[in-house]
Amino acid sequence: MQRAMGDNKILIIGAGLAGSDAAYFLASRQIPVVLMESKTITPTPAQKMKTAAELVCTNSMKSLDPDSSHGLLKNEMTTLGSLILECANKHRVPAGGALAVNREEFSKEVSSALKSHAFIQFIEQVAEDPRLLMKEYGCNYCIIASGPLTLSVLENWIKKEIGEEDFYFYDAIAPIVDADSLDTSKMYFKGRHVEDGEGADYLNVPLNEVEYKNFIAALKSAQKVPAKNFEEEKFFESCLPVDLMAERGEETARFSCMKPIGLKQPGMKLHHAVVQLRKENLLGSAFNIVGFQTRLTYKEQLRVFRMLPGFQNATFLHLGSVHRNSFINARAHLNFDMSLKHSPEIYFAGQMTGVEGYTESAASGLYVAHCLVKKLKRFEVLPFPVTSAIGALINYIMTSPTPRPSNINTGLFPEVEMTREELKSKMRKSFKKELIAKRANRDLGQFLSAAEI
Numbered sequence: 001m002q003r004a005m006g007d008n009k010i011l012i013i014g015a016g017l018a019g020s021d022a023a024y025f026l027a028s029r030q031i032p033v034v035l036m037e038s039k040t041i042t043p044t045p046a047q048k049m050k051t052a053a054e055l056v057c058t059n060s061m062k063s064l065d066p067d068s069s070h071g072l073l074k075n076e077m078t079t080l081g082s083l084i085l086e087c088a089n090k091h092r093v094p095a096g097g098a099l100a101v102n103r104e105e106f107s108k109e110v111s112s113a114l115k116s117h118a119f120i121q122f123i124e125q126v127a128e129d130p131r132l133l134m135k136e137y138g139c140n141y142c143i144i145a146s147g148p149l150t151l152s153v154l155e156n157w158i159k160k161e162i163g164e165e166d167f168y169f170y171d172a173i174a175p176i177v178d179a180d181s182l183d184t185s186k187m188y189f190k191g192r193h194v195e196d197g198e199g200a201d202y203l204n205v206p207l208n209e210v211e212y213k214n215f216i217a218a219l220k221s222a223q224k225v226p227a228k229n230f231e232e233e234k235f236f237e238s239c240l241p242v243d244l245m246a247e248r249g250e251e252t253a254r255f256s257c258m259k260p261i262g263l264k265q266p267g268m269k270l271h272h273a274v275v276q277l278r279k280e281n282l283l284g285s286a287f288n289i290v291g292f293q294t295r296l297t298y299k300e301q302l303r304v305f306r307m308l309p310g311f312q313n314a315t316f317l318h319l320g321s322v323h324r325n326s327f328i329n330a331r332a333h334l335n336f337d338m339s340l341k342h343s344p345e346i347y348f349a350g351q352m353t354g355v356e357g358y359t360e361s362a363a364s365g366l367y368v369a370h371c372l373v374k375k376l377k378r379f380e381v382l383p384f385p386v387t388s389a390i391g392a393l394i395n396y397i398m399t400s401p402t403p404r405p406s407n408i409n410t411g412l413f414p415e416v417e418m419t420r421e422e423l424k425s426k427m428r429k430s431f432k433k434e435l436i437a438k439r440a441n442r443d444l445g446q447f448l449s450a451a452e453i
């Protein structure tokens with residue numbers, strides 16, 4: 001009982017991570033898509049490229065370990081035919097067990113796949129009123145995937161739809177340093193908990209106790225950019241500005257982005273603290289200072305970060321910052337398929353829904369597109385099993401008492417049953433991860449094969 005798919009046309013606003021994956025999923029099923037992107041006309045403060053699916057901060061899409069929650073999410077996205085992951089795999093750069101990419105090549109590849117697709121009409125335009133645009137382009141559904149830095153004209157429209165009190169802000173970017181400007185004799189290559197030496201993807205900057213304490217004191221007293229009146233100072237615990245950590249306590253950073261554990265050099269004592277630098281590209285000509293998102297003014301960043309060993313003459317390709325990040329109260333306004341409760345022809349996808357992260361946003365685009373295809377085919381639309389990574393994410397945003405974006409993590413999955421021996425074992429954590437992964441693969445596999453799309 002399939003409805004002819006040709007009389008449907010979907011407007012997607014935003015060719016970012018979510019919009020690109022949603023567009024490709026629909027177009028691959030011969031559903032015409034109008035994909036509207038504003039960046040060539042009005043770029044957001046974080047955008048540097050003209051192409052789609054731009055990774056605005058780190059170039060890492062996190063772990064590939066199939067038993068980790070991030071790895072699991074990637075497997076599910078691959079099963080759903082994610083364009084984002086296909087292009088990311090093509091343009092991978094070494095980053096230990098993580099999927100990191102050459103961001104320019106990756107973004108170009110996504111753009112060209114979208115622009116050359118027969119079922120995608122790519123339009124460079126700032127979307128203002130989705131309903132008027134749907135009419136103008138003859139679309140019967142719309143997916144708003146305009147991301148955490150949605151342009152204000154559209155943001156105002158969303159606020160009118162759901163009410164200002166259910167529209168939130170948040171943000172954070174780490175600096176990128178030019179490799180040639182570093183004195184690497186004060187640093188060493190090594191991945192955390194691995195013996196990879198010279199060929200490692202991470203360059204580490206060790207600090208002794210005095211250097212560490214001076215650095216933390218400087219971070220604490222440095223001048224910060226005050227939050228703008230449209231920005232609420234509301235940060236995720238997993239992505240705190242490094243200067244805020246310094247304010248929380250002298251030792252806080254040593255247990256977080258400056259932790260030395262797993263970075264011991266052979267024959268040496270464990271360093272007091274370590275800053276990790278991650279390659280930004282294959283050549284290793286630029287490094288991202290891991291976890292150093294910051295509110296410091298640019299001038300103060302130069303002064304304070306140059307206190308790090310080997311950074312005396314550092315030049316920065318990109319300084320850190322704290323930016324706006326918009327998302328809505330999904331639980332209050334969306335159905336489980338991410339359509340608006342009061343206007344179900346309009347869907348939301350990506351960070352805007354309250355997921356957090358590149359892959360999570362792309363996965364959310366796939367989820368919405370999957371639900372929409374089922375609706376178009378007049379199949380019963382059901383949520384993904386909560387035991388799967390995508391299902392767990394959606395379940396989180398639909399049930400979280402306080403709207404607070406989250407990336408995928410083990411805590412979002414329902415408990416797994418473990419034997420008494422497994423619970424007692426030192427390997428408890430890895431048993432748990434393995435069981436969660438097995439259950440997710442089984443449940444999502446069954447769900448998707450029944451879905452027949």
Ligand SMILES: Cc1cc2nc3c(=O)[nH]c(=O)nc-3n(C[C@H](O)[C@H](O)[C@H](O)COP(=O)(O)OP(=O)(O)OC[C@H]3O[C@@H](n4cnc5c(N)ncnc54)[C@H](O)[C@@H]3O)c2cc1C
Binds near residue numbers: 126323349
């Ligand atoms: C400053 C910052 C740093 C971040 N760093 C990381 C990180 O390091 N790692 C990580 O995993 N996640 C990070 N995130 C979180 C988030 O995962 C990414 O921003 C991700 O790109 C979100 O995907 P998305 O598809 O929802 O939005 P985006 O990828 O931002 O895509 C939205 C698209 O919509 C377009 N758009 C906006 N308004 C309009 C309009 N009115 N009309 C038409 N098009 C419009 C934008 O130009 C953009 O291309 C960061 C977020 C921010 C804000």
